[in-house]
Amino acid sequence: RHEHVSEGEARASPSSRTGTSARARIRAVNGHRYLAAHDRIVTLVAPLDDGLVIPATPGWSLLDLLAHLAAAAHDLADRDVEDWSLDEWTAAQVALRRGWTRAEVLAEWAEHAPAAARVVDDPAVAGLDEAFARMPIIDATGHEGDIVEAIGGRATIDAADWAIIGPHREAMLGYLVAEAGLAPLRVRTPEGDDWTLGGDVPGATVELTRDELWRSLMGRRPRSVVEAYSWTGDADAYLAIWVGGTWSWPEE
Numbered sequence: 001r002h003e004h005v006s007e008g009e010a011r012a013s014p015s016s017r018t019g020t021s022a023r024a025r026i027r028a029v030n031g032h033r034y035l036a037a038h039d040r041i042v043t044l045v046a047p048l049d050d051g052l053v054i055p056a057t058p059g060w061s062l063l064d065l066l067a068h069l070a071a072a073a074h075d076l077a078d079r080d081v082e083d084w085s086l087d088e089w090t091a092a093q094v095a096l097r098r099g100w101t102r103a104e105v106l107a108e109w110a111e112h113a114p115a116a117a118r119v120v121d122d123p124a125v126a127g128l129d130e131a132f133a134r135m136p137i138i139d140a141t142g143h144e145g146d147i148v149e150a151i152g153g154r155a156t157i158d159a160a161d162w163a164i165i166g167p168h169r170e171a172m173l174g175y176l177v178a179e180a181g182l183a184p185l186r187v188r189t190p191e192g193d194d195w196t197l198g199g200d201v202p203g204a205t206v207e208l209t210r211d212e213l214w215r216s217l218m219g220r221r222p223r224s225v226v227e228a229y230s231w232t233g234d235a236d237a238y239l240a241i242w243v244g245g246t247w248s249w250p251e252e
Contacts, residue, residue, distance in 0.1 A: 031117035070109035109184035204233030219247035
């Protein structure tokens with residue numbers, strides 16, 4: 001359950017319409033947020049067992065997940081991102097590092113994280129799609145949440161990370177609403193998010209917490225959980241595209 005830069009992703013991307021001044025803001029923030037996620041994850045996993053099963057992944061252990069994150073940084077630093085987050089790409093990353101120790105995996109991530117962060121700061125300079133200003137942050141924070149939930153915790157999204165991820169999610173969901181020809185959808189959270197997607201007059205409204213919005217849009221909540229959010233109007237049509245793009249509903 002990863003995210004690939006699809007046609008819809010690029011067309012919906014806020015940064016695809018971003019000028020020079022906005023790119024300067026990206027350079028000032030995004031790489032730092034990627035490195036902050038790296039540091040949090042390293043601290044989070046320190047007391048955990050390598051064999052911990054991470055349910056939100058393709059049957060990975062904690063060590064497998066760390067191998068993916070290290071490999072993603074390596075590939076991003078090398079601009080080797082054509083197959084970013086496709087299942088075959090992530091499977092090959094994990095298989096290549098099978099048998100590595102945690103120390104070796106984390107050393108690889110630490111080695112390549114600074115270069116990866118420089119790409120995240122300004123992917124256009126690296127010759128990459130502007131979506132890569134956000135995709136590595138989405139991946140790292142999403143997997144951070146996977147680890148937290150695997151040990152029975154409650155995954156939360158930092159406001160500084162949501163300032164990057166939220167507009168991306170808003171644009172992508174808006175693209176999916178429009179592509180499906182649905183009436184506009186309003187999405188509200190008690191933290192202050194208020195999106196009206198696909199037009200001005202909503203045909204339905206959903207209210208949920210920001211953390212649930214974050215986790216559910218990346219396929220970390222079953223359909224029944226999303227259906228149980230506070231909906232006004234007919235939710236069924238919107239449930240059909242809620243985890244659109246490259247995401248899919250997890251098992252109930």
